[in-house]
Amino acid sequence: MSPVYWLVWGVVVAFALSAVSGLVWAIQHGQMERFAAGARSIFDAEEPVGTVTDGFPRREGRSGP
Amino acid sequence: MSTTSMVVEQSEAAQPELVARAEIDRSCRVPVLLFAGSAVFWLVAGSLMALVAAIKMHTPGFLTEWEFLTFGRVRPVHLNMTIFGWASMAGIATLLWLQARLARACLPFGNLLIAGGVVWNVALTAGLVEISIGHGTSVEWIEIPLFWALVFAAVFAVVMAASLTMFGRRKVAHVYVSQWYLFGAVLWFPFLYLTANLLIHGGFTAGTTAAATNWWFAHNVLGLWLTPIGLATIYYLIPKVIGAPIHSYHLSLLGFWSLALFYNWAGTHHLIGGPLPAWLVTVGIVGSVMMFVPVVTVGINHHMTMVGHFRRLKDSPTLRFVVFGGMSYTVVSVQGSLTSLRSINEVNHFTHYTIAHAHLGVYAFFSMVMFGALYYMLPRLTGREWGSARLIKLHFWAAALGIALYWGPLTIGGWVQGLQMNNPDLPFLQVVAGTIPYLWGRTAAGVLMTVGHCVFGLLLLQMLRGGGHAQNPARSQAATGGEVKA
Numbered sequence: 188m189s190p191v192y193w194l195v196w197g198v199v200v201a202f203a204l205s206a207v208s209g210l211v212w213a214i215q216h217g218q219m220e221r222f223a224a225g226a227r228s229i230f231d232a233e234e235p236v237g238t239v240t241d242g243f244p245r246r247e248g249r250s251g252p
Numbered sequence: 253m254s255t256t257s258m259v260v261e262q263s264e265a266a267q268p269e270l271v272a273r274a275e276i277d278r279s280c281r282v283p284v285l286l287f288a289g290s291a292v293f294w295l296v297a298g299s300l301m302a303l304v305a306a307i308k309m310h311t312p313g314f315l316t317e318w319e320f321l322t323f324g325r326v327r328p329v330h331l332n333m334t335i336f337g338w339a340s341m342a343g344i345a346t347l348l349w350l351q352a353r354l355a356r357a358c359l360p361f362g363n364l365l366i367a368g369g370v371v372w373n374v375a376l377t378a379g380l381v382e383i384s385i386g387h388g389t390s391v392e393w394i395e396i397p398l399f400w401a402l403v404f405a406a407v408f409a410v411v412m413a414a415s416l417t418m419f420g421r422r423k424v425a426h427v428y429v430s431q432w433y434l435f436g437a438v439l440w441f442p443f444l445y446l447t448a449n450l451l452i453h454g455g456f457t458a459g460t461t462a463a464a465t466n467w468w469f470a471h472n473v474l475g476l477w478l479t480p481i482g483l484a485t486i487y488y489l490i491p492k493v494i495g496a497p498i499h500s501y502h503l504s505l506l507g508f509w510s511l512a513l514f515y516n517w518a519g520t521h522h523l524i525g526g527p528l529p530a531w532l533v534t535v536g537i538v539g540s541v542m543m544f545v546p547v548v549t550v551g552i553n554h555h556m557t558m559v560g561h562f563r564r565l566k567d568s569p570t571l572r573f574v575v576f577g578g579m580s581y582t583v584v585s586v587q588g589s590l591t592s593l594r595s596i597n598e599v600n601h602f603t604h605y606t607i608a609h610a611h612l613g614v615y616a617f618f619s620m621v622m623f624g625a626l627y628y629m630l631p632r633l634t635g636r637e638w639g640s641a642r643l644i645k646l647h648f649w650a651a652a653l654g655i656a657l658y659w660g661p662l663t664i665g666g667w668v669q670g671l672q673m674n675n676p677d678l679p680f681l682q683v684v685a686g687t688i689p690y691l692w693g694r695t696a697a698g699v700l701m702t703v704g705h706c707v708f709g710l711l712l713l714q715m716l717r718g719g720g721h722a723q724n725p726a727r728s729q730a731a732t733g734g735e736v737k738a
Contacts, residue, residue, distance in 0.1 A: 194456075195465055198447050199516055202440055202476075206512035209435070218427050219505070226497035226504075228426045229354065229488060233269040234495075241493045241568040241628055243641040 272356060279358035280349045281633045283365035287345035288626055289712065290373050294337025295619075296709045299702040301330035306698045310691040320384040328383050328395040335393065335473060336404065337376055339614060341369075342622040343481040344411055347434055349629050350488055351415050354431050355422035361414045368407040375403040391452055391462070393470040398453035401445070408442035429504040433484035436512055441477040444469060444516075460528055464520060471519030474613050479515070479581075482621045483507075483550060486578045489628060490557055493571045494564050499556035507549035514542040521592035525601060540592035543585060551582035569644045573624030576652055580616035584609065599674065604687060604694075605666025608659045615701070616655045623651065623708065630715060639714040643707050650704030658697035665690030 213219055230236050305327045307314045315321045352359045359365070379396030382388060388395040396404075415438045419431065427435075448469035451457050457465050491498050498504055517539025520532050558575060565572050587609055590596055600606060627644065631637050638644055665687055672683040 222501040225426045226501040231269040238495045241570045
């Protein structure tokens with residue numbers, strides 16, 4: 188079999204291993220805990236949960252929310 | 253000092269997040285606008301080339317006077333304009349802005365990224381000229397010659413460095429699910445791109461090995477580049493726009509990690525029936541079927557997050573495009589997994605069904621999400637609102653109806669074509685003639701989508717020329733360096 192197959196699949200396996208390494212890092216560094224807080228991490232005091240942050244221009248050329 | 257400026261100063265004192273966010277947006281402004289503006293230019297240009305190619309499918313004598321407008325050149329020019337011009341540049345713009353927002357860190361290497369954006373445009377233009385004058389490589393999705401591909405790879409390296417630097421400087425300990433997807437895109441795709449180009453154009457592959465490398469790469473343009481950026485955007489924008497966290501964070505992470513493990517194996521399903529080792533193709537089929545796991549998790553999550561908020565689709569341009577894109581992701585992925593099965597593939601292979609499927613992925617999913625992202629990002633970067641709600645709605649409906657008209661009939665037509673091609677009693681020319689009505693439908697759909705893209709380009713031009721009204725203080729501040737113009 189051509190060595191190219193092995194090279195391609197070597198890179199494929201390397202990608203998979205990089206994913207596994209990332210998963211191990213995530214578990215070791217507490218990224219798989221406190222999911223509720225994680226889901227809310229994109230909100231802050233300026234744009235809290237419950238704030239709608241996009242809208243059509245109200246009239247032609249006017250700003251939305 | 254204007255009244256507005258005083259109000260902003262007071263709000264700044266009370267809201268440090270506002271100041272920090274404005275600072276982050278300001279650091280992104282020029283590089284992101286350069287990539288986004290270039291993307292829209294290539295979108296319009298790529299659409300026009302698509303129209304020429306589409307017309308040639310049912311009217312072969314159309315524009316045959318010049319060699320550079322023959323189908324064999326127009327079609328790859330369209331593909332490269334839309335993948336490396338529109339999709340990749342819009343993706344990089346969104347990736348940089350999203351990573352900065354999520355890491356709450358300013359975008360580093362601003363000048364280098366601006367230079368990268370210019371170089372990317374030059375390399376793409378040169379690559380397109382090479383294809384147009386007959387110097388293309390004829391390897392699908394890698395038609396641009398190696399030299400220019402290496403230039404793209406260098407710009408990818410800058411984007412990767414900027415993204416990883418922001419990740420390293422992040423001020424939030426938690427890595428949000430979108431960041432994982434962005435992390436995957438910037439880590440995997442540049443290596444994939446470089447490896448595939450070097451293997452195919454460097455003389456290391458030929459025949460079936462080149463085909464295996466080619467389709468491993470081509471499928472992963474969607475799988476490891478466009479899909480992670482698209483899903484990262486959806487996971488950020490849907491919750492941000494409606495003001496509600498995603499339905500299940502557990503599912504979102506399961507979705508990412510299962511995509512990370514399965515997607516990159518899927519590419520060889522394009523070679524079912526080809527002269528490759530059976531195990532090589534079977535691995536691709538298994539990877540494709542395993543993709544049901546991330547697709548179902550993402551589909552459930554997006555839908556359940558939107559439950560109770562669907563009325564917002566009426567009010568938010570971003571949400572309309574992004575939700576359309578999210579739903580299309582589920583459809584295209586389920587279709588893709590099923591299509592990888594040998595029993596189905598023996599019908600749809602080498603037909604227009606595959607073309608419809610590819611456009612469902614790159615357009616109905618990825619491009620619609622990018623439209624939504626640009627509608628959200630650009631007012632925050634320029635400090636100006638979009639000029640016309642009517643034009644935005646026209647863009648949405650032209651794009652949505654256009655891709656629906658493209659995908660539906662071409663899928664049916666392609667399936668019929670496949671069944672007929674498998675019937676040895678039918679002459680091949682009769683099968684070809686049977687596809688012509690569907691190809692006219694494809695052209696009509698292309699006209700609709702092109703109208704939408706021209707409208708989008710017009711809206712962007714209007715915004716960049718300062719035609720829109722000033723946005724709210726948070727957006728204006730980012731654009732004007734802290735001085736809010738009343």
